[in-house]
Amino acid sequence: MSLSLSDIGKAVLETEYAVRGPIVARAQELERSGKRIVYCNIGNPQALGQKPLSWVRRILALSEFPALAQLAPGAFPADAVEEAHRLIEGSKHGLGAYSESKGVRFIREAVAQFIRERDGIDADPDSIYLTDGASKGVQAALRMLISGPQDGIMVPIPQYPLYSATITLYEGKQVNYYLDEHNGWKLSRQMLEESIAEAKRFGVRVKGLVVINPGNPTGSVLDADNIAMIVDFAREHGLTILADEVYQENVYRQGERFVSFAKVMHDKGETDVSLFSFHSTSKGFLGECGHRGGYFEIRNIPADVSAQLLKLQSVSLCASLPGQVTVYCMVRPPKPGSPSHDEYARERDGILGELKKRARLVADGLNSIPGVACNEVAGAMYAFPRIELPAGKTDSEWCMALLEAEGICVVPGSGFGQIPGTAHFRTTILPPTDQLADVVDKIARFHASYR
Amino acid sequence: MSLSLSDIGKAVLETEYAVRGPIVARAQELERSGKRIVYCNIGNPQALGQKPLSWVRRILALSEFPALAQLAPGAFPADAVEEAHRLIEGSKHGLGAYSESKGVRFIREAVAQFIRERDGIDADPDSIYLTDGASKGVQAALRMLISGPQDGIMVPIPQYPLYSATITLYEGKQVNYYLDEHNGWKLSRQMLEESIAEAKRFGVRVKGLVVINPGNPTGSVLDADNIAMIVDFAREHGLTILADEVYQENVYRQGERFVSFAKVMHDKGETDVSLFSFHSTSKGFLGECGHRGGYFEIRNIPADVSAQLLKLQSVSLCASLPGQVTVYCMVRPPKPGSPSHDEYARERDGILGELKKRARLVADGLNSIPGVACNEVAGAMYAFPRIELPAGKTDSEWCMALLEAEGICVVPGSGFGQIPGTAHFRTTILPPTDQLADVVDKIARFHASYR
Known part of the structure; x- marks a missing residue:
């Protein structure tokens, strides 16, 4: 064929992107063959069940199809209709x-x-x-x-x-x-x-x-x-x-x-x-x-x-x-006192409240596992715990084995960089709170057997 | 400041993009100062009044806010609701x-x-x-x-x-x-x-x-x-x-x-x-x-x-x-016989019919101008006529002068490439049919005075 691997430049060949690397490819393969996978490899909240804010989606729907404001007057609070109208005009x-x-x-x-x-x-x-x-x-x-x-x-x-x-x-x-x-x-x-x-x-x-x-x-x-x-x-x-x-x-x-x-x-x-x-x-x-x-x-x-x-x-x-x-x-969130504000604040606080709980749950849970040490998750959406591995094993191997054994997809520390000789993995804190305890338990079980 | 022009690489500096180059920048400036501009520089149909297809926007609105199917049952034909549902599931x-x-x-x-x-x-x-x-x-x-x-x-x-x-x-x-x-x-x-x-x-x-x-x-x-x-x-x-x-x-x-x-x-x-x-x-x-x-x-x-x-x-x-x-x-357009099909076909045929008329109107109109020669517009959305210029003038100068005189924004042939010694411009065929004759008339008036 006219295009072959030898045509591809060094820069392209050397580029690596661990968040969607071989471990994720394997996870998709396993999923297609019927295995249940919990994707903790990427900060993709709505793939793990987080609901979109109603405010955002109402404005998007009205912007896509402005006639909806007339066709479905009951479906949209007045402030959403006004904001979408302003936006389309703008x-x-x-x-x-x-x-x-x-x-x-x-x-x-x-x-x-x-x-x-x-x-x-x-x-x-x-x-x-x-x-x-x-x-x-x-x-x-x-x-x-x-x-x-x-x-x-x-x-x-x-x-x-x-x-x-x-x-x-x-x-x-x-x-x-x-x-x-x-x-x-x-x-x-x-x-x-x-x-x-x-x-x-x-x-x-x-x-x-x-x-x-x-x-x-x-x-x-x-x-x-x-x-x-x-x-x-x-x-x-x-x-x-x-x-x-x-x-x-x-x-x-x-x-x-x-x-x-x-x-x-x-x-x-x-x-x-x-x-x-x-x-x-x-x-x-x-x-x-x-x-x-x-x-x-x-x-x-x-x-x-x-x-x-x-x-x-x-x-x-x-x-x-x-x-x-x-x-x-x-x-431009809805202003206090406007018809959409309370719903917006409730949805926002619900999501942030859950994330806060999960941040603590993940860090505490991981710290309770022998051979795992995790800093407090003060912000963002991830934990990056340090793991002790048997001699000769890498964190990539550990992550692949965790995927195969427990269906949990995380990313090895080597994809983010770490001090040579140390090993880590990154997991999101995004799975629903009730599943997250299970994720931590499975990591604990797996890590005990792996060591 | 820490970042200066001398930091920028040759490749970036040498990159040119005429479709949004200095003539468009000047057009935006004129528009902000109150002049009416007809943008014929870019294939951007909806900026020139083309209406979106209702089918597309209904599916987009339903995909953004799936609850609409229940909240506004009258606003959506059954096939749009089904298709959006299939899509969200998929x-x-x-x-x-x-x-x-x-x-x-x-x-x-x-x-x-x-x-x-x-x-x-x-x-x-x-x-x-x-x-x-x-x-x-x-x-x-x-x-x-x-x-x-x-x-x-x-x-x-x-x-x-x-x-x-x-x-x-x-x-x-x-x-x-x-x-x-x-x-x-x-x-x-x-x-x-x-x-x-x-x-x-x-x-x-x-x-x-x-x-x-x-x-x-x-x-x-x-x-x-x-x-x-x-x-x-x-x-x-x-x-x-x-x-x-x-x-x-x-x-x-x-x-x-x-x-x-x-x-x-x-x-x-x-x-x-x-x-x-x-x-x-x-x-x-x-x-x-x-x-x-x-x-x-x-x-x-x-x-x-x-x-x-x-x-x-x-x-x-x-x-x-x-x-x-x-x-x-x-x-995936609506299938013949489905509730949305006739509206879809009517909108599609309306747009394509207008474009076909405009393709002929632009080519014929330009060919009627002394010193302008245009091939038939058999496809796409543009005419690329050849223009005779006074000695020493470039097509970039011609386009800028057209903009200043008539408020019509087109792109010089040099932005697309041409045989050395020839001069062209590109115009879209997208303005509404009734305005398009006026655009051609203005180009004719301008070109006569420019020569």
Whole structure:
């Protein structure tokens, strides 16, 4: 055949993406042959039974088929009808037309307003780009930063494999910095300095720094002081920050709250460090993964660079309009006192309350297993426990064996990165609370037999 | 600031995308200052008043909010309710969950059935990949083909700038082959041979051949003999074919019909030439650009190569589910005799009938202007007339001046490629029929004054 494996470039061949790797392929195979599989490999809440918010789906249905407001007057509270009407008017041509390359301006204005209210700082709709999920935004930012094989991007270890995969595909250098497992996966100035010093010794031109907050897969949450330290580090080394903030609504530990990089940079008066910050409709309490809604905001980016970014985005024309509408629903919830508010608040609090319970249940459950140690899940949707393995066994083998024995699909630590000689796995905390205890029991049973 | 223009790679800087270039930016600026603009720069039917098909939007609304079937029983014909129900069941988790990386299997099965019925050949759901519009599919195919700076892709001139932009971004070589304007933009074996011979003289390793049928921007339609000739050429030179077939429903000339590369290859018993063929929900009579639905089908691709393709797709997780549903609606129209069929057929025939009228109106109107010559618009959604310009003037300058004088936004021929020394522009045939005569009149008035 005219196309053969020898035609495929090194960058493509070397790209790895563990979250959908061989273990997931095997799980699908087992499922087709009739085995029941619990998919804990990916943060896909609605695949594990989470219900969509009624507010979001009502607005989407009305935007798809505006005549419904008349055809089915009883099906929609007045505020949903009004909001959908405003949105369709604001989009100019509805959901069937390509929007501007950055996304519908009316929706970008709503995102800017959301950032203003969240952080008490100004935000510019022209600095906001609506994207098909956060992934596409991350790829756009990395495309801007990586211009040659010596360009390096610092990523936390463990990290979300979108970063390693994209850096490999764009033929840049991944520069690892380790998070401190024994200190709740915190990151320290010293680790950042060691990492960049070593990269420079190897001739790497370090250009960007990825921070995932709340952490995936670690579940840790950064405070304002941490973030200020990172911003100082970036400024001193001339780095651009990629702040992956898709789990900003998923903070469970008492007394902690999400703080954005944009706010810390504003409060410090930082005007040198370039920032891309990412958000998504797939996580939080919406869990609308299939709608692929997302946005990124840029700060301290020169106009000639943002012109290049806009040009690149325009090659793909625009993000999906239903995804853009989902972003609008995320940043414009029903107001207190409006007809939809109570239902919305009830659904939101129900989901977040369950996730909080599950975060504790998973960490406590895993910690009760001999040979497993798990940090508290303070945020996000995952636990990343350390496991003791028999000599010569890898965490990939352990995960595959767990799948075969118990039908539980998790991802080996090697897919996220870990200190050599250690072994981990990542599991989501998403299965329904009543099933989750069973998942933990099965892992316990399996691990006992495996050791 | 930490990120500056000097950080941006050559590939990004050199990428050009005329369909959304400086002329469109200026048009948006003029529009914001109150000027009325007719956007003829992009095939975006619903932005120019085309109504979405009711069938498509009913299924989308029901998929977003399944309770509507009970809440608003009068709003939905029984077949729409049944089809949406089947679709939600088939998707397993509805529109809120990530699907498999290739897309929902139930929808890929429907696409395979559509190809079987269209072409009378077999089709495999596992060889179908659902994508965010056809653009993302084209980019995936080019990513597989371009592995180094000497890898060349043959593209027609004129071409759709997605190809030139992506080849530049992936740092491959664009190998031009010219279509014969004086012969209805047909392509000939001789032109293909000349083009590849010259590329080889310069050391280019030619790996792929792009064919756009029906043609964008040319409006020409290939017959089975043409396609067989192209397949023979590809086989003899070991090329992979990228068949851009997104305008397959847009054939206007009496007696012509769309023939797919898959069918011709099947009928010839061709098993060596690798094929990617692309389709989209954005064109045809759906015009659902904002939903970014699309798919590609692969044939004669070895399993180890398709495994790499799947891995790459998995890094982006999956295409938007509403886009996938739109693909489903495209390939599963209501059956004759079902409650929605007559309305569907009426809407479809109305749109295609108007487009056919407009295709003739635009070509005839342009040909009546002194100094403008336009081939018949046999298919697709564009005219690409040749214009005579005063010495020293470029088609970019002409287009900008047309915009300033008459508020009509078209794209210069230089964005698509043309024989040096000639000048063209591309206009869509999409404005409503009653406005279109006015557009042609304004172009005539402007061109007379410009010369």
